[in-house]
Amino acid sequence: MYQTRCEKMRPWNFVLLIRRFLLAVRDTIIYELSVNELVCGTNDAPASRYATLPKRAFVLFWAQDILVKNMVKRANHCNKVVDNMAQTIRIHNIGNYMLRSYLLETPQGWIALDSGYAGGFEAYKKRLTKLTPLDQVKFVFLTHSHNDHAGFLRELLAESGARLVAHENSLPRLASGKDAMPEGTGFTTRIGVALSAMMKHSSFPPVVPDETAIILKSEADQPFLASGLPIRVVFLPGHTADSIGLFLEETRELLCGDAAGNAVIAPARQAILIENVPEFARSWDKIIALNPSRIYPSHGNPFAAEDLVKYRNRLNDLKLFFPKKN
Ligand SMILES: [Zn+2]
Numbered sequence: 001m002y003q004t005r006c007e008k009m010r011p012w013n014f015v016l017l018i019r020r021f022l023l024a025v026r027d028t029i030i031y032e033l034s035v036n037e038l039v040c041g042t043n044d045a046p047a048s049r050y051a052t053l054p055k056r057a058f059v060l061f062w063a064q065d066i067l068v069k070n071m072v073k074r075a076n077h078c079n080k081v082v083d084n085m086a087q088t089i090r091i092h093n094i095g096n097y098m099l100r101s102y103l104l105e106t107p108q109g110w111i112a113l114d115s116g117y118a119g120g121f122e123a124y125k126k127r128l129t130k131l132t133p134l135d136q137v138k139f140v141f142l143t144h145s146h147n148d149h150a151g152f153l154r155e156l157l158a159e160s161g162a163r164l165v166a167h168e169n170s171l172p173r174l175a176s177g178k179d180a181m182p183e184g185t186g187f188t189t190r191i192g193v194a195l196s197a198m199m200k201h202s203s204f205p206p207v208v209p210d211e212t213a214i215i216l217k218s219e220a221d222q223p224f225l226a227s228g229l230p231i232r233v234v235f236l237p238g239h240t241a242d243s244i245g246l247f248l249e250e251t252r253e254l255l256c257g258d259a260a261g262n263a264v265i266a267p268a269r270q271a272i273l274i275e276n277v278p279e280f281a282r283s284w285d286k287i288i289a290l291n292p293s294r295i296y297p298s299h300g301n302p303f304a305a306e307d308l309v310k311y312r313n314r315l316n317d318l319k320l321f322f323p324k325k326n
Helices: 016-042 053-082 121-130 154-161 172-177 190-200 275-289 308-314
Strands: 090-093 102-106 107-113 137-141 162-165 214-217 231-235 244-248 252-259 293-295
Touching: 053 231, 121 154, 137 154, 162 172, 190 231, 252 275
Parallel strands: 107 137, 137 162, 162 214, 252 293
Antiparallel strands: 090 102, 102 107, 231 244, 244 252
16 A cells, blocks of 8 residues: 555455455545544544435445556556666655655655645654655655645654755745635636635645755756756646646656646546646646656546546636635
């Protein structure tokens, strides 16, 4: 579960199938708790929250979705990885289906992509330290400053001593400790609008980067390439103005943050929320031109770049949904 690369899925193995199913249910419950924390500010979900029949059916559907997608996609993915064991960078995932927490293991230490929701640091630390001591995390690469990515960024930076790598547009957002919602920001689904009530209140402990932080002003700033690591920073605005990703040059894998998604809450590889649709579409064009071998979104399963080609037209006349004004 925690190591994306070394796992081999054998769909015919019944025990693995059951294990995968239980992990899927666990991931769903973790997500439920995260959502509950956003709404109520607590993880003490009332029993009634899980008691209704539609809810349970939805959870089951979700679990099945994870199960089937993981079986097919992980099997494909692992086949590719076996050929590729000599690469410099290894991708690990210590998150869940709804919110991935990627870690890059490099010869110069570990790079953490984002944090998670506020309050999640201790659990994250527990999972991370199964792989490496916390002080081996040398960089925290912030894909953008939303609360599910920057929630415990402050703690992670302080305890690991890692250097922050972030877009300059992240600075005012991090300082405010709130998800920015610039004029024109909308949701790609009605479910997204329903969730917007929570997102309005989404906040995180503000972060003021220290003097060690690497603030990126343009794509000419390539801190990893400059230090000899085959990792290119790619600017991918649209979901937010500060959205950036990482392209692993050896394997042509792209970690795209929320510039695209593959979870059940958003359609056709879109993000649930978009600040600027034309910019979001241009970022897809940029990704397609990069021709990555695999795309790792922060929400949902890894997918092939062909998916973006397939769904690109839908962005041309994409109508966003907006929350009702009170
Ligand atoms: Zn986001």
